[in-house]
Each structure stands twice: as C-alpha cells, then as structure tokens.
Amino acid sequence: xxxxxxxxxxxxxxxxxxxxxxxxxxxxxxxxxxxxxxxxxxxxxxxxxxxxxxxxxxxxxxxxxxxxxxxxxxxxxxxxxxxxxxxxxxxxxxxx
Numbered sequence: 786x787x788x789x790x791x792x793x794x795x796x797x798x799x800x801x802x803x804x805x806x807x808x809x810x811x812x813x814x815x816x817x818x819x820x821x822x823x824x825x826x827x828x829x830x831x832x833x834x835x836x837x838x839x840x841x842x843x844x845x846x847x848x849x850x851x852x853x854x855x856x857x858x859x860x861x862x863x864x865x866x867x868x869x870x871x872x873x874x875x876x877x878x879x880x881x
Contacts, residue, residue, distance in 0.1 A: 799824055 802823050807816035
C-alpha cells in the first residue's frame with residue numbers, strides 16, 4: 786500500500802462522514818465526536834487487518850518448504866560459495 790494514498794483516502798472518508806453527520810444531527814460537537822470515533826474505528830480495523838496479513842504470511846511460510854527467511858537464504862548462499870570450482874568435474878555429462 787502506498788502510504789500517502791491511504792492517508793488521503795482516510796481523510797476524504799472522514800470528511801464526508803463528518804459533513805454527513807453534521808447534516809443529519811445539526812450539531813458540530815456531535816459531528817466532531819462521531820467523526821473522531823469513526824477515525825479510531827478505521828485505525829483499529831487497519832491495525833487488525835495488518836496483524837491478520839502478517840499472521841497469514843507467517844503461516845504460509847511455515848507450511849511451504851520453499852519459502853525461507855532472508856537469513857536462511859543468505860546462509861544457504863554462503864554455503865554455495867564454499868563449493869569448489871572443480872566440483873562440476875565429479876558429475877558425468879551425457880548427451881541424450
């Protein structure tokens with residue numbers, strides 16, 4: 786997600802919500818309170834959504850053996866660099 790787009794979208798939603806709340810209630814204080822409450826609910830929902838995505842990613846990483854962490858990939862890369870340059874001579878090459 787592109788952060789500025791998220792913030793602009795959230796402010797637009799809150800602005801529309803605030804204007805609609807003021808038009809329905811006629812009280813600026815009630816509209817401000819409801820808009821503040823709406824902003825808190827949006828943030829809580831966003832936070833819960835991010836936690837869900839992180840948890841789902843962790844579960845997928847545990848279930849699929851092909852997806853490893855970057856640390857494990859770096860360690861594997863270091864092991865590959867330790868292979869001798871003449872290791873290919875140990876494998877016979879055949880044409881089909």
